[in-house]
Amino acid sequence: MAINWFKYSSPASFYSLAGKMIPFFTVIAIILLAAGLYVGFFIAPTDFQQGEAYRIIFIHVPAAWMSMFLYVVMAFWAGIGLAFNTRLSAMFASAIAPTGAMFTFVALWTGSLWGKPMWGTWWVWDARLTSELILLFLYIGFMSLQAAIDDPRRADKAGAIIALVGVVNIPIIYFSVQWWNTLHQGASVSVNQAPSMATTMLLGMLIMVFASWMYSIAIILKRIRVIILERESHTSWVAELQKKGTVS
Amino acid sequence: MKPRHKKLVIIASAVTALGIASVLVLNAFQSNLVFFFSPSQVVAKEAPIGKSFRIGGLVTEGSVQREDGSTTVRFSVTDTAETIPVVYTGILPDLFREGKGVVAQGKIAANGIFQADEVLAKHDENYMPPEAAEALEQAAKAQKASLVQ
Numbered sequence: 001m002a003i004n005w006f007k008y009s010s011p012a013s014f015y016s017l018a019g020k021m022i023p024f025f026t027v028i029a030i031i032l033l034a035a036g037l038y039v040g041f042f043i044a045p046t047d048f049q050q051g052e053a054y055r056i057i058f059i060h061v062p063a064a065w066m067s068m069f070l071y072v073v074m075a076f077w078a079g080i081g082l083a084f085n086t087r088l089s090a091m092f093a094s095a096i097a098p099t100g101a102m103f104t105f106v107a108l109w110t111g112s113l114w115g116k117p118m119w120g121t122w123w124v125w126d127a128r129l130t131s132e133l134i135l136l137f138l139y140i141g142f143m144s145l146q147a148a149i150d151d152p153r154r155a156d157k158a159g160a161i162i163a164l165v166g167v168v169n170i171p172i173i174y175f176s177v178q179w180w181n182t183l184h185q186g187a188s189v190s191v192n193q194a195p196s197m198a199t200t201m202l203l204g205m206l207i208m209v210f211a212s213w214m215y216s217i218a219i220i221l222k223r224i225r226v227i228i229l230e231r232e233s234h235t236s237w238v239a240e241l242q243k244k245g246t247v248s
Numbered sequence: 249m250k251p252r253h254k255k256l257v258i259i260a261s262a263v264t265a266l267g268i269a270s271v272l273v274l275n276a277f278q279s280n281l282v283f284f285f286s287p288s289q290v291v292a293k294e295a296p297i298g299k300s301f302r303i304g305g306l307v308t309e310g311s312v313q314r315e316d317g318s319t320t321v322r323f324s325v326t327d328t329a330e331t332i333p334v335v336y337t338g339i340l341p342d343l344f345r346e347g348k349g350v351v352a353q354g355k356i357a358a359n360g361i362f363q364a365d366e367v368l369a370k371h372d373e374n375y376m377p378p379e380a381a382e383a384l385e386q387a388a389k390a391q392k393a394s395l396v397q
Contacts, residue, residue, distance in 0.1 A: 045377030049343060054375060079263075083256040120341030120368045126283040164263050168270045179274075181283045181304060183351055188373040197375040 009088050011228045012237045018221040025218035032211035039204035047201075056114045057201075061189075062208040064107035066216060067135060068170050070100035074142075075167045078160035090156035091231065093163060094146060095223040099216050101139035108132060119183060127176035128184035131169055138166035152231055284351045287330035297356055303332060304351040304370060312346055325350060325362070332356075336364040343369035 008014050040058035047054040074096040081090030111129070112122045123129065142162045149155035177186045189195045195202050232238050284304030285295040295301050305325040312323040320337040323346075334352055344350060349370035354363045376384075 047375050048378040048381035049348075049371055050375075057375070079259060083259050084252050118341065118343050118369060118371060120339075120344075121366075124283070124368070164259065165266060167263065168267050172270075172274070181285075183283055183368060183370055185371055185373040188375060196373050198377055198380060201375050 009086060011088055011091070011232055012235070014088055015225055015228045018225050022218055022221050022225075025214050025221070029211055029214035029218055032207055032214060036204055036207035036211050039200065039207060044201045044204045045198060050118060053114065053117050056110050058204050058208050060107060060110040060114060061205055062212040063103045063110065064132070065209060066212045067100055067104035067107050067132070068173055070096050070103060070216060071135060071138070071163075072167065072170055074100060075163040078156070078163040081156055082160040082164075087231075090153075090160070091224055091227045092220075093159065094156070095220045095227055096216075097139055097143050097146075098223065099219055101136060101143065103212070103216075104132065104136040104139060108136065124183050126182040126184060127180045128173065128182045131173040131176050134169055135166075135173060138162065138169060142166075286327040287325055287332045288327055290332055290356070291330045300353060300355050300365075302351055302353045303334070303362055304349070305332075307344070307346050307348060307350050309346045325352065332362050333360070334362040334364050334367075336367050338365075338367070340367055341369040343371050345369075 008017055036058065040055060044055070044058075046052055074093045077089040077096070078093035080086060081093060108129075111132075115124075116122050142159050145162055146155040146159040149158055176182060177184055188197050189202065189205075197205070229238060284302035287303065287305050289295050290297070290303060295303070303325055305327040308324040308326045308331055312321060314321050318337065319339065320335065321340065322333065322335050324331045324333045326332075334354075336352065336354075344367065349372065351368045351370050352362065352364035353366040353368075357363050
């Protein structure tokens with residue numbers, strides 16, 4: 001059976017598709033979150049150096065990964081929107097930004113809480129911390145620029161340029177701990193090396209990563225529905241939904 | 249080429265150009281992005297001696313001496329090639345341990361001792377339960393013993 005993917009690139013049909021998908025991703029996110037936190041806090045062993053304090057890793061690392069990953073996805077959709085003038089891709093980019101900014105903030109915040117007892121400082125201007133802070137500013141810059149421009153199509157274009165320019169920051173964040181001397185330690189989990197973590201610790205962290213993915217998908221779909229309604233408010237299908245009383 | 253393909257090519261080449269530009273800029277700033285200098289770099293006078301800078305390495309085993317009745321502590325930082333003596337007055341972070349990573353900020357005094365006004369612990373990326381760490385240590389000791397024989 002061939003699925004007509006282009007059908008779903010129209011905001012009207014994607015609106016209803018997204019509505020059907022949200023409960024599914026929400027439920028999986030809740031289950032994974034409960035499982036991940038349980039493994040992280042009750043099953044994973046105490047660390048030999050950091051004791052119990054290392055357990056903030058189960059929030060910190062998924063948040064930091066999501067902050068980078070979501071930025072790449074956001075820039076991808078913004079770029080597609082800019083190149084092909086597709087409305088839905090630009091809406092995707094706008095819907096991803098707040099969640100990406102939230103994860104970036106959580107990564108910085110939990111990192112700071114972790115840094116104080118372990119390193120002895122809340123904050124240092126090393127390459128890893130500074131580049132992650134720049135990522136937060138990029139997200140905020142993207143959102144404020146879009147909010148500052150009244151015409152949504154022009155706002156999409158301006159935002160796409162910020163998003164694409166900011167992509168260079170992602171490899172800088174990722175490789176900062178290899179390229180330069182930093183206070184932040186190197187990666188515990190990477191593509192070309194066996195993870196330097198005990199298996200249950202790694203398991204808890206990976207479950208939390210998947211939980212963050214599912215949460216992100218659910219909340220982004222939710223947000224995109226709002227954006228679609230806002231931008232398509234002049235169309236007949238939105239008027240019909242309003243008449244039926246499904247949208248207030 | 250269709251106009252929208254042309255647009256895609258323009259965007260792709262702009263992003264590539266930007267990427268190359270940032271690689272070059274970062275390369276030029278390489279030395280300024282260094283968070284700390286190793287003892288070897290300090291000995292080779294690559295560090296800004298006379299100004300405040302950060303030194304990083306491992307705390308030499310057996311070098312930590314605490315002065316009675318004060319929070320002054322003396323230790324040395326090593327990268328296994330060179331060793332720099334450090335003196336610091338203040339509270340040390342929990343992870344400050346002999347044989348573990350440390351980053352200290354301060355100046356080198358005339359007597360060659362690094363006067364630190366901030367000491368941070370730098371831990372590694374290994375996470376494991378204490379029993380596993382102990383087993384690794386035992387294995388390392390056994391290997392060392394067999395090498396000596």
